Amino acid sequence: MSIKDVAARAGVSWKTVSNVVNERPVVRPETAERVRGAIDELGYVPNHVGRDLRGGSTRTIALVLPELANPYFAILAERIQKAAGERGYTVSVELSLGDREVERDHLVGRTARPVDAVILSPMALEPSDLVGLSAATPLVLLGEAVPAGENVFHVAIDNAGSAVDVVRHLVDGGRSRPLFLGAEEGQRSTGAERLAGFRAACRYAGIELDPSLIRRADVWDRATGRAVVAEAIDGGLAFDAIVAANDLLGIGALAALREHGRAVPDEVAVVGWDDLPESAYAVPSLSSIAPDLEALVSAALDAAMGVMPTAGDRVGVAAHEIVVPHRLQVRGSSVSAGSARR
Template sequence: MGDVRLKDVAEHAGVSIKTVSNVVRGEPHVAEATRQRVLRSIKELGYRPNPAARHLRTGRSGIMALAVPDLVAPYFAELAAAVIAAAKARSYTVLIEDTGGDPDEELRIASGLGSSLIDGVLLSPLDLDQAALASRPRRVPLVLLGERDYELPVDHVLIDNVAAAREATAHLLALGHRRVAVIGAQRGTASATAHQRVRGYQEALYQAGVPYDPALTSEVAAYRLADGARAMHALLDLPQPPQAVFCCNDLLAVGAVRAAADRGLVVPRDLAVVGFDDVEVTRYSVPSLTTVAPDKAGLARLAVDALLRRVGAGAEDGPAVLYAGHRLVVRESSGGGERYEAAGTSAG
């Protein structure tokens, strides 16, 4: 089957050679039903594109880069898997880079890794400032992921963090809790996620007529399990400890639940907890964790399609800000009844 040609795939799928070529190159302007028919024929016939030949013929390699600040973090690992799946559906290969949040590394990747074999870059920046990013060579198409707010002529894909955090906090308030804390505040330029989620928390308090108490806002150095546990212990040491806590990611929330257990508290009877990200472990933790579920698959599709639109068509329209969906998944940690067997998938 190594000699299978585009012509053979076209005849098998009942489409033109150009249509097969468009699918193989990841062109976005192909009807989804047609794309799936061509992909089935490619699989059945065992067709394998020749990357070197494609690069010579089209100037494209079929390779995109995805750069995240921490691939060990469950959210970024799950997002990377979603991007790989979305890219594979467009006949693209993904090169994964872990920047560690290093601005020099982020700029190197945003500039195309110094390689002519990268068609485009998906970048989730942590500490790269706008001036440095604006200075990068424009040869390689770039799409940004995440919450950093840049005023640059590039597409940006994200979720509405303010609205999501507001909904999570409103859920706790609706349960009758009035001393609701937040774990995850941060300072500095690399804390856009924290700023937006804390802002949503504050908006929910305001809308419910609950005064904001700065003592209930807990700063953390990082979004790790230990940071969540330390912050929860400090909140429980307050003269008036919280009745509930919204955590800015799931690792902070799992750490908070552990700290509560260490103090003899039962979640959610003595303390209601909500997280953010809906990583897999939250469905199996005890108790299972109420959390905000970003549509990771939808975010990945939006990002891959936005990048390929720039790569394939050389789109000249202005930059777009594209929002993926989210939903609140109510489980045991806030008093909900959903157990791990019934845990939902990411929002659609």
């Protein structure tokens, strides 16, 4: 059924039907009632896409993620979709697959259909893509630190601070030669921020870092974590802890240590980030930095909808930077059962 069918049944113009559908107070009550009756009789569904193209609110948010193979992003998508639905919004989940051009398109609002806001977790963007950016619609970046711009917000945990928490935990456990797995250099990225916090904490603890203990990981997944740690062991590199930039790398590291006969945590402690559900079931269970996902999702949606957090919220706000809480979830990979009881 089309809007013209409804107009014919109600004996009005299609513009009158449009006014009723869009709740414009320009139609006499009795006429509006007749139009709504025709809509019900015919089962007409308004074409909101057409209305959106004319500039109305879509009540839709584009959520752009690099992948869903990483459980963290799948969980995040589910949480955001549920929370947005409770606010009366629909979420359109888009995958960038690490394609810089796709991410850049969403930066400037080139989406498949009009949306009220974009929440983007970038993987391939360069700093030059973000400098001086002024988004046409509200843009919320997750994870990656960006220069403040008009209509651009950044929501994340304190990556450097959480790395300090990890190193402090390891040093308190007697570790003195930690390896960082997942290094990213020379850019404002999650990996670079975590590495910066790691280095600062090691300096404070009096640990002299051997450059060979800083290991890159081109892909943050289990297979890469396993391969990089296996290469380090086969190369004779000595270390007594692994700080993995995410849990998938950490789980891969656990596999490599197990295959090479290294006892965890007695010989090598391992800590990751994201607190994935599978981390609790790894052998041994993986210690991890756990972001407050409820606060992160709420802050991202608030920013997307133009509602800035208040001082009473569980977040820190500076300009367009919103920092959500985290905690270190200590498990068997970084502390033995006996140590935990002591």
